[in-house]
Amino acid sequence: DTGVSQDPRHKITKRGQNVTFRCDPISEHNRLYWYRQTLGQGPEFLTYFQNEAQLEKSRLLSDRFSAERPKGSFSTLEIQRTEQGDSAMYLCASSLGRGQYGNTIYFGEGSWLTVV
């Protein structure tokens, strides 16, 4: 499978715990994105990397959220001190960043988080 891979697919955690999601983009894609989606809503942009540089962060990304892409390949999204409002699907996407189809972004299957 050469698509965007996310792990874990499902996570149930108690309020106050920390959780970390991992994303492996499509090989050679230099751009990586994180989105959050709640039931009945479209995906909301959280942050964006070009290679290892985090170039943009949404105001949705509070201080409890941190994303990294240390070597410009896989990325992690950590949520500290989870709250019930963090329950959502966290989507990762990647794009090539150049060429005619460079702006086409491809999504993973998402990581569902339930905070109880």
Add this chain to the structure above:
Amino acid sequence: DAKTTQPPSMDCAEGRAANLPCNHSTISGNEYVYWYRQIHSQGPQYIIHGLKNNETNEMASLIITEDRKSSTLILPHATLRDTAVYYCIVRVVGTGGFKTIFGAGTRLFVKA
């Protein structure tokens, strides 16, 4: 990125063409029109994109009006598996930062 407007829901009979409209009246000259769909509990799936010419691929056709203020996604022979939420997005082309703004999309129900 410009904003888009789509009807909240549509029905289509199986085997018929599904025509999903999208309004993007504030689109800029360097913005492409992209369509994605999302089947329940899965990540969004890329369908097609275009700038000003009509486009066709194995999944769908995209018709963009001459003034580029609206477009229509056409699924030529809808099947039950095409039941999904369809998102129309306009995106800036080029380097630099990017954020796709997804609206609520159109929920397409394909009925037998």
